[in-house]
Structure formats: C-alpha cells, structure tokens
Amino acid sequence: MTLAQRGRWITIGALMLLAGIYVRALRFTPVELTQGPAQKIFYLHVPAAWSAMLSMGLVGLASILFLIMKDARLDRFAAASAEVGTVFCCVMLTTGPLWARPIWGTWWTWDARLTLTLMLFFLFIGYQVLRGAVTDPRLRANYAAVVGICGLILLPFIHLSVYLFRTLHPMPIVLKPSAPSLPPEMLVTLLLSFGVFTLLYVGFVMQRYALGEGGSDA
Amino acid sequence: MRELLRHAWLIARKDLQLEFRSRTALASAFVFTALVLVIFEHGRDPTAVPTIDLAPSILWVTFSFAAMLGLNRAFQAELENQALDGLLLSPISRTSLFWGKLGANLVFVALVQVVGVLLFILFFNVPVWRVWLPFLLVCALATVGFIAVGTLFSAMVVRTRFAELMLPVLLLPFLLPPLIAAVAITVQLFAGRPLSESGGWLRLLAGYDLAFVSLTTLLFPATVTE
Numbered sequence: 385m386t387l388a389q390r391g392r393w394i395t396i397g398a399l400m401l402l403a404g405i406y407v408r409a410l411r412f413t414p415v416e417l418t419q420g421p422a423q424k425i426f427y428l429h430v431p432a433a434w435s436a437m438l439s440m441g442l443v444g445l446a447s448i449l450f451l452i453m454k455d456a457r458l459d460r461f462a463a464a465s466a467e468v469g470t471v472f473c474c475v476m477l478t479t480g481p482l483w484a485r486p487i488w489g490t491w492w493t494w495d496a497r498l499t500l501t502l503m504l505f506f507l508f509i510g511y512q513v514l515r516g517a518v519t520d521p522r523l524r525a526n527y528a529a530v531v532g533i534c535g536l537i538l539l540p541f542i543h544l545s546v547y548l549f550r551t552l553h554p555m556p557i558v559l560k561p562s563a564p565s566l567p568p569e570m571l572v573t574l575l576l577s578f579g580v581f582t583l584l585y586v587g588f589v590m591q592r593y594a595l596g597e598g599g600s601d602a
Numbered sequence: 603m604r605e606l607l608r609h610a611w612l613i614a615r616k617d618l619q620l621e622f623r624s625r626t627a628l629a630s631a632f633v634f635t636a637l638v639l640v641i642f643e644h645g646r647d648p649t650a651v652p653t654i655d656l657a658p659s660i661l662w663v664t665f666s667f668a669a670m671l672g673l674n675r676a677f678q679a680e681l682e683n684q685a686l687d688g689l690l691l692s693p694i695s696r697t698s699l700f701w702g703k704l705g706a707n708l709v710f711v712a713l714v715q716v717v718g719v720l721l722f723i724l725f726f727n728v729p730v731w732r733v734w735l736p737f738l739l740v741c742a743l744a745t746v747g748f749i750a751v752g753t754l755f756s757a758m759v760v761r762t763r764f765a766e767l768m769l770p771v772l773l774l775p776f777l778l779p780p781l782i783a784a785v786a787i788t789v790q791l792f793a794g795r796p797l798s799e800s801g802g803w804l805r806l807l808a809g810y811d812l813a814f815v816s817l818t819t820l821l822f823p824a825t826v827t828e
Contacts, residue, residue, distance in 0.1 A: 510772045517762035545779035
C-alpha cells in the first residue's frame, strides 16, 4: 500500500470516528447549563485549534531540523503540515464565530486567543504564498524554513501582547495548573475528539506528503 | 567582534551613501508619510473623535507603512549586476552583512520617523516634545525588532515573484506585537502618565527585540546560500 493510500484510510477512519464523537457528544454527553446546545461545537472547535497549533509547531520543528540537516523530506513535511494546518485554522475560525454569536452576542472580538489564531492563519497563508513565489526548490526550502522558524517564535509574543491588551475568551479548562473543571463525560468526549483530530492531521499530512514526493511540490 | 562591527559599518555606510545620493526611497517615504497623515486627518470627524485619542494609532500606522517602503529597498540594489554575489564573495561575514543592512534600514526608518513626528506635531498639534525622551525610547524599542525581521525577509523576497507585495504579507503578523505595545505606551505617554506605568509593555518590547535580533542574525546565512 502506498503512503497516499495509507493516509487515505487513516483519514476515512478518523472521519468515521469523528461521526462517532458527535453521536457521543449529542446523545451521551450532558448539555451545558448556561450555553445550551451551542456548547456542542466545542468538541469540534477546540480540537481543531489543537491540530492547527500542532501543525505550526511541527512546521517550526521541521524547519529547524531542515536548516541543520538539509534533508528535502523535512521540507516536504513542513509544506504538508502547513497546508493541513491552514485547513484546521479554517475550521477553527468558522466554528468559533458560530459559537460566539449566540454566547457572546458578537461574531468576533479582538481577544488574545482569537487574534493569535487569526495571525496563525495569516502566517500559514504567508508561508504558502512565499513557497508559491520561489521556483528554485533549494531556495524555496531555505526561505520557507526561515519563515517557519520566525513564525513559531512569533506566536508566544502575539499571545502575550494581546493578553496584556484585553481578553474575553473562556479561560483554559483542561490544561491549567489545577484539575480540569469539566464534568467527566464532557472531558472524555473532548479528549476523544483531540485524539480523532490528531489522527485526521496524520491522515491529511500523509496524503499531502505523498503528493509532494513527485518533486514538483510547491 | 570589532572586525564584525567594522564590516557592518562599512556595509551600512555604503547603503546610506547610495541612498543619500539618489534619495529616491527617502524622498518617497517622506512624501508617503505626509500623505498618510493628511489622509488620516481628513478621514475622521474632528467633532466626534478628539485628536489625542486617535494620535497614537495615526502615528504608528504611518511609521509602520513608511518603514515597509524602506525595507524593500535594502536588497533591491544588490540585485543589479549581481552585486550580492560580490558582497558574499568579499571577506565579510554574513553576520556583518546582515547587521550592516539592518543598521542602514534603522537609520532610514529613524529619519522617516523624525520627519513623521515633526509633521505630526505640525498637523495634529500634539505636544510630543513634553515626553520626547520616553517617546524616543519607545520608538527605538518598537522599531528595532520589527526592522530586524523585515531586513531578513527583504533579503528573501527580492528574489521571489511579486517581491513588493510579498513583504507586507509576510511581515504584517510580525508587526502586531510591537505595534500593540508601542500604541499602548504612546497612549499612556500622551495622557501624561509616567513611563514606569508601562513596565509590562516595555518588557515585552525588549523581549521581542532580543528574541528577533538574535534569531534573524542566526537565520540570515540560510537566506543567502548562493
């Protein structure tokens, strides 16, 4: 079985599991008291955000390793990861406003996390525009790696700067110093969804990586 | 280290000499700054929004746009007659080359900022001189890190398609943290608050400068491999 085929199977499996997550979220997970059914989008939104961050993290890591080892496979992986990350960013940036409208009463607000993810989206776009504008593959790999590393370092600064500025986004509920403040059923659904989204990421990246193996990857 | 700085100075001097002789980029940046300020003045309702509330944003948007103009220039000149290859072949380290370019860009942006502030005082009647020393510090801190990233990116984008368009697309996310911090501090300063109240922002700016000046210095050799 080729890499692309394996990637496709993983993606299909993950999509089926995602459907399962939603059966669980809608049927077997309690409805949140104040937010009502709108909260159900949380099982899509938060894991998508996680996958987008994971993509950027791995783009940065692959970029650092590329500049050290000069292995074209790392560059190809970074390209694949960035493209997949853009997709997850889109999921996150569409589900977020859908939730915010009924809960916050506004589609968008300039909160720390929202601004951060929007900038992450712009970074991904810029990264890909740059890749598209360089024809020499060696030069392209170097340039993309430089932008990838700078982007990774930039994200904490954006978060910090907007955090100092203003924030309205719900505070972290799982990854925080004290114990998670979610009821156990919700937490399990969320964690399962994290797993599924990571699997989706792997499946997408494998397919995209296989596409780039022809050597004409942009 | 001394050698490094001496070479950087040589590169910066060459760039600045080139600029002062032709004055194309500098002149257009001055005119651009003036134009943006005029547009801002006419793009607001003076009876609804007091100048002082809008002043910090006007100033920093003008500065960042004008800086972007200068950045494209830095490596454009080296494309002609393969001057960059000549520079790379010369016994000058890549670090010196980068610092030289960065230095020249900083001087360029500083000149534009001086003219920008003078015009700003003239047009908007904001008493910047009362806080000139802390304001100078904020300008310097907010500009250095951002221009370092810009210099690095401009070395790459000149050799891509749509170079002039590419730079803002890549650079604007990097502009966000220094811009937010600079505007926040400037608001405080213009409102007559002491600089010590903006400690968090100053630390953020200093951290940003430190991180990106060192990172870009490290990454620059990867952009000029050929």
